[in-house]
Amino acid sequence: MIATIFRRALYSLPIALAVSLFCFLLVHIAPGDPINAILPPDAPADVVAQVKEAYGLDKPLPVQFGIWLFRVLHGDLGRSLATGRDIWPDLHSALANTLVLAAAAAMIGFPLGTMFGSIAGAFRGSWIDRAAVVLAVAGVSVPHYWLGMVMVVIFSVLLNWLPSMGASPDGSGVWALDWGHLSHIVLPAITLSVIPMGIVTRTLRGIVGDILNQDFITTLRGKGLRRGGLIAHVVKNAAPQALAVMGLQLGYLMGGSILVETVFAWPGTGLLLNNAIFQRDIPVLQATILVLSMFFVGLNLAVDLAQALLDPRMRR
Amino acid sequence: MTLAPIPDRGGPAQPLLLVKDLSKHFGKSGSVVRAVDGVSFAIRKGETLGIVGESGCGKSTTSRLIMGLIDPTAGEVIFDGEHVGPGGLSVAEFRRQVQMVFQDSYASLNPRLTISESIGFAPRVHGLSREATNARVRDLLAAVGLEPDQFAQRYPHELSGGQRQRVNIARALALRPRLIILDEPVSALDKSVEAQVLNLLVDLKAEFGLSYLFISHDLNVVQYISDRVLVMYLGRVAEIGPVDDLYAHPSHPYTRALLASRPSMDPDHRRTTPPLTGDPPNPVNVPSGCRFHPRCAQVMPKCSAAEPEMVKINADHQAACFLAETVPA
């Protein structure tokens, strides 16, 4: 199994490389000069040329990419064009914020989805099943950023229960577990959890339904197992697949929170990325996408691993 | 183009199909599965050769190797005296003359095509006109005992298992082949239907002048339909011989065990001890020497050291066992 993990890890390297190349090209092919990020709108040509040279933007693309890659491999993600700051501290805090938000959304969406999905799967065709399906479909069908806006108006502005934006009461960026911080996370986390909730519901409904249709369930019933005993078997059988879906969803939460982070001004990677895209802050963009996709690749790896641990058939 | 039957070339004495040292190894270094390992045999014109063996012995792989559905690791196939492959008989031409029927009658039929389309597919591919194809489909349906008007336009899921297997046989006949490979054709059928299909196979063989390669794990069925029988064990030929001779005087301990494993059909003379213990082994770890030696009741020290050659018991009967010569012909 160690060999498998090692092979998978190695296999993700070219993917990461291709991913970064893809981002790099994407930004450079696009219209608009990256230099605008650091210059006021009316900068004269000589200043532009000088700054370009200073940031190495005057070199041919392959050279720029090579330099960047060399630095990244040496642990240096580079400096932001817009702020001149080292990227890593910013990215690190953004990642932490996004992770907190994704984890919170997962903590809301996954258990709810698991509950609805399992019940629906266990009672296929009943009204409970139909209700859960409608709920799941609604979850994946609602434009969640819009839901977020509506919730802000209701819960922040009209009822004044919860803050409408930001990640912390003091703006410190240090995340802590107190009501002040938790209250900030409630609305964005709920908003973000809607889609994974729907997807987990759907998937679990399928998984649980399939498991309950399998022959061994008849065996277990034939052994006289009660509901509790059966549930243990269903859980263990469903766990590997459920975990895989949740892992993937967690990855989507990490990368897919751009809209929600925009609505709630949540200082995470989504906002960082959005900002970098619009400012054409290439180093930040490349670093963020690279780190996010590495995170995603790593997450997939971890999911595979956990799956292998849970499912004896996948051990080798 | 009419797709007439292809005439015989080498005369009755020349085997229709000759398989030489056919091997198929799956997987890469480390865990090689020797599914088929140096199998040689011949199918004579007009005969039915039965292949029996336990699951995993390589009988299905052999059939797919002959058909060219998978590429062999080694070995050669000679059809009516002509090498199949580059420089010899083209695979396309070979496939016109050899057809196949699979065990799973449902999976063998495209669910989206009508019966008529399924049977007519191969003739159309080989350029037969639409009208001629339709006529042939109707003839074939009638030949396999299905009323053309009633069945031609139906879909596979509307047919029973027996009916579907008849359709599969009709489809195999559509190109007027000379050899049909039947891979467990009746195993999935109910007994009452099995008999119908076996009768049909016997009739069709006579009507169309066919030869069969009949693969089954059911010794009774193989005995019923075959002229000669080949027993496979772990990718190797254990014994081959005329059906009566082989069933009456099995020379290989494995053949004897297989035969003894059949239910007695007599409540007063039930089996009392199992002829073999344990399960068929996994072809990943092939035992040294004779592959059967770990399960053999008559095992000798040399069995694990060397692999026995094929021994001629009589003109037509061979077995791969060190004890084989001692068995009277």
Next chain:
Amino acid sequence: MTNFHLPRRTLIAGSTALAAMGSIGKVRAAEEHVLRYGMAFADVPLTTGQPNRGAGAYQFTGFTLYDPLVTWEMDISNRPGKLKPGLASSWEVDPADKKNWIFKLRPGVKFHDGSTLTADAVIWNLEKVLNPKAAHFDNAQAAQVKLRLPSVATYAKLDDMTVQITTKAVDALFPYQLLWFFVSSPAQYEKLGGSWEKFGFAPSGTGPFKMGTLVPRTSVELIRNENYWDKSRIPKLDRLILVCIPEDLARTNALLSGQVDLIETPTPDAVPQFTARGMKIVGNVTPHVWNYHLSMLPGSPWLDKRLRQAANLAVDREAIVQLMGGLAKPAFGQMDPSSPWFGKPTFKLRYDMDAARKLMSDAGYSKSNPLKTKFLVATSGAGQMLSMPINEYIQQNYAEIGLQIELMPVELEVLYTAWRKGAGDEIAKGASANNVAYVTSDPFYAIVRFYATKQIAPNGVNWSHYSNPEVDKLCDAITSTFDVAEQDKMLARVHEIIVDDAVQVWVVHDTNPHALSPKVKNYVQAQHWFQDLTTLS
């Protein structure tokens, strides 16, 4: 940087604690006076000295932490401000050589780190942004300010408290340029090991606020500088926290839900909501204009003055003001009529569809035979106000007189690039108009850079390729006249000419609106993008 430890045990403990704390709600007693200000930025502007993110950022990390040599009256709202002494207590032009400007530094001014302002420090700061060979040269700051100091040729220390700056040519407008140049502490820079990045987190200037915590992309905390040299500008607040909320509805929500106390550019549609909650909307005439530059290149329809006038007459400015919830002022030219540079143009910008139609038909176009052309506009952006709605509305207005415009929305950054490159560049993609809205605070920024032939893009931002010998002559005169009244007169004359010539389509002036909760007192809004945050209480 960020503490991110979330062991499971804490998490569980935290969630149980949460149940117990539920009722506490908003914490922190109000013994100290703190306000929270929602900025329309995605990141805190640079804190090293020269703020990035445009003129709008100067009030946040410029005039708070730093001072320029020459500063601006920012605590007056009933008339345009004027230049006034900053770190230079006085300045004068060398009568012998009018290219030499001599600045007397204010004595006794201390940086936040305790070091003293000297001529050496000023020279060091000029080197910081103008001399790429200097060890402490900072690209990021240079990129912001170098172009704002186009006239500087050389500089020298005359004595410990006197600095001389020499301009390339005689330039009467030079002091305006110094408004953009802030002085940071060389001592602090050395103390931090010569790292501008570290300096950004622990800056030291001479300004009325010191900086507390900076959380990139989130917020920055400003703390009162008790020892500020200008006693009248010592902040009333203990602390001011600037929060980044780039999205306009999010900013509005934050104010309405009490997360911040004041915001810039509230969403116009929320105005009733603000007033219903006792909040105030303030705005003022601001040197800013929302307009279309029109191409004067061969082949452009706008070479026909009748069409230019028609385009100006067909805009229902009142309706746009209404669309902006009253947070805008109709434009009657590049300048507001209250400006001394407005003059007396004869062409009155008004909403007159009949006149517009007549001009159009004189030029050969009508609703059934429309003139079709493309406008380059921004999808959104600071200073662009409600970019798309306004553009869409004007698009409707124009359709009525037989002027069919196709809007080509691009990112603001792309629009800027196109603006800088001029109407002739391929990046304009054949558009005949450009919709960059901008600041018009000083003579150069308001007038000279747009209309002088010398300033035709890419040299300046005369995007239109407008060329008028009389304007050129006046522009040259303006930069060499040191008599402000005379200057004003000439500027007014240029303005009269360009308005009568309908060089652009002027739509509205931004009022730079702010929405304030009742907690906020003494907010004085100057007629400028530069605002003084020391008055807040």
Next chain:
Amino acid sequence: MSNLVHVRDLTVKFVSRDRTVHAVNGVDFDLDQGEVLCILGESGSGKSVTLRALMRLNPPTRTVMTGTLNVGGQDIITASDREIESIRGRSVAMVFQEPMTALDPVFTIGQQIRETVIRHEGVSKADAHKRALELLDLVQIPSAERRLAAYPHELSGGLRQRAMIAIALSCRPKLLLADEPTTALDATVQIQILLLLRRLQRELGMGVIFVTHDLGVAGEIADRIAVMYAGRFVEEGAVREVMRHAKHPYTQGLLGATVHEGMRGKRLTTIIGSPPNLANLPTGCAFAPRCPSADAACLEAVPGLDGAFGAHRARCIHQPAEAMA
């Protein structure tokens, strides 16, 4: 009644929105302690449904059962769920056709045996483990300790089926139900399992109901054979009687169609046509449409089983005096 199993007029229907499938249509039989009954039938004859009905294992939401059904004195049809659950696995146990799918793939063999023992006897985990070792010994699985830690996919087909039997026997049931337990196995393994079951049945004195489609298998293990067609027993009797002197045309047809030694070169007897649609059964004898000796009388009513319980009886009004010599 002291019969282990007592069944009278059992019917099982599967009801769904669009149709009702009459899977079992009036089955009567008794089974004594220590007796082996083979239910012989082709696919769709209702043999598996009958077997599952004995433990009420058919899908609970769609199944409708009527008639009398007593197992070990307990009325299965009216029992509460709780009562049924305590019977299952304890006094009645079941072995399925395909051990690969009938065993939970993510639990070890040991876990699956232990949980049954613990469930019904409330013993400690250690005791359950000890019992599991004994059981593997009983079903002749070598290196028991290692096999207990194995997952189903790590075992060969024969071992899996032995493990399945071990689970079924874990609480020493009085009645063992076997649903084609050897069909998926190779002939060499099949005979091992049949011999094992026969030995265990004798040693433990269980009643066994064994469902198969293979006459040969039935001949190896049964005391009595019941032939099932379209949800009814069409013939029932001692194994010798049925195999040698079949009374019902269907049984005769099956015997003729089963290929065995000595038939080479002869034409096989076949049963024409195919089994009836259980959603839409004909009135009268369900076999009549395929029967060579059917006439109008056959279609009038369902023929009854003639003769007394335990005797050799058939459900046919045209019983040939002595078929198949």
Next chain:
Amino acid sequence: MSTTRPEGYWSGVFKRLKRDKLTLICSGILLLMLIVMIAAPLIAPHSPYQGSMIRRLKPIGFPGYPLGTDELGRDMIARLIYGGRLSWTLGISPVVIAFTIGGMLGIIAGYAGGWLGMLIMRVTDIFYAFPSVLLAVAISGALGAGIFNAVLALTLVFIPPIIRVAESVTTSVRVLDYVESARASGAGAFTIVRVHVLPNVLGPIFVYATNLISVSMILASGLSFLGLGTKPPEPEWGLMLNTLRTAIYNQPLIAMLPGVCIFITSICFNMVSDGLRSAMDVRN
């Protein structure tokens, strides 16, 4: 035995669909929307472009404007109907294009296997390293706003998952006996794919693709919301949501209308997709 008229696969699917009320209702709603959109010029009471500041943001039920007016005083009914045209285009066309391209590539990869299949699947893996929203925003952010760019970005987002589905269905069909027997009958790869593979894999791929339509609509509206989608003055639900969002305090119902439209359409497409899936499931 039965002599009923032979029933094809699809007629069976439709028979099952007809019994599924929820799917029928949802298809009905979608069909109704489609008709309304096609007949937009006949149905819309006003021009979707013509506005007036005097009647901006009028409430639902305002005389002459049953659903009120938007921030530029344009008729909401007309905006919503015409907006639907564009939203549907943005939702459906990327899926259709991705279905065509991705389906083709996936079937090639699944049927041919070998180095070609390997190459296609490895490139797909690279795109899989991005969460879909990230990818869509990155691509359209780089290319700039506009319908074409948004469609391009969304198409690129949907091609990889469709390739994966197509490849896996094709691989599972390829090993079935009927494909083997078609090969055994000497048919060429192209013929086998056309006759035996395509009809059996298109269904599942199609169902998967219909499922993506709602994802596509939401993503597209999200792009418009970020200012990366449609260009004004074209009405599009996501863009309308964006421009109307500031009106949420004055006319909350009107500000929510485009969101409701997206929601209903998306839910209906999802339901129809689910219904199709279970109707096409032969096991039922």
